[in-house]
Amino acid sequence: MYIPEHFKMETEFIYQSIKENPFSILVSEIDGEMIATHLPLLLSEDKQSLIGHFAKPNPQKESFEKEVLCIFSGPHCYISPSWYETDRSVPTWNFTAVHAKGILTIVEDPEKIHKSLLALVKRFESKDSNYNVDFVDTQYIEGLKKGIVPFEIKITQLEGKQKLSQNHSLERRNLVIQELELLPGENERAIAKLMKDSIR
Template sequence: MIHTSDYEIRDEARVRDVVRRNGWATLVSVADDGAPVASHLPVLLEDTPPGEPMSLLSHVGRPDEVLHALDSGRESLLIVQGPHGYVSPGWYAMTPAVPTWDYVAVHLWCTVELLDAEDTYAVLSDTVDRYESVMPEPVRLPDVAEYAHRIAPGAAGFRLRVARWQGKAKLSQDKPRAVVERVVAALGSDPHYAQPALAAEVRAELGRRPGTAP
């Protein structure tokens, strides 16, 4: 990612929060023939004790675990995209100005541990629970156990152990406070480019500026 110190996320707790809130990620690996391969998949952040490296759980449909050579011991890159969106210079009320794109993203370099059938099923169940928990009438795998057990062998579960990470939060840090406040307002209500989650991130970043009252 772009190397700009003003945009770096240095706090691992914030990285964990980005992963926890944005569970749809891109896994990039090097196949046995040397070609890069990518898959889009859901991820769950595991609860690890303080001081221990991050780890995540996920699954792919077979035979993607073979395509990714997940049992090779090679490192893979997991990309987690947080809120992002177009920022119009028309929101700035200042000139000269050009458009930009604000975003939050995390790159995690991981080693991969393939899981057995029982643990894979547990990952599938936990993933369903994670997203069904907010529904008025949640559907759990035990509710459809026969069907779930029949199709589960078509998935390969795995654990991602994070070796290192890089986080970026480009959130209009280069703009004066009054301009950023207008960007926040537009991201919350613009008829074409509203991104409420991104507006909340920009607002939070504004609150981190030196001299800002807690």
């Protein structure tokens, strides 16, 4: 990923961004063809691996022992030049993104598989939900496991980009924040907050 120095994301924010935006695009090469799967990935507790699973029919399961690329997209939005104090400007896009490269291995340990599936459910299920995976029929769960290919990606490279108008003056950045805060979209509000945090 092309990352000018002033857009480079610090390591701790990279980990935070993965946790906040876990729905990723996993890209790999199979028989000379690029292939991608959209799926949630969890960062391991030691921050060394990403954990997930493919549907068994997915040909991307053949990526085992190969390097893969996982793309995590954060908030993003259009930045209008009409918001600036001058007409000597052009439109742009502010965003955050993380790329993680690593070696994919298939997980076969039944206990490890079960723990990873529980972790996925507990990560995304609302705390006030009446659904509890611990109470689901064990045989039903075991049957579903036969339809997936659990995997772990040992991270070899992490890089993050946060393009938040850092290449503009403080005055201009504040003007952009003001305009974004007037818009109703979640992405616009999220970018405004990140911009505020970046200039504190």
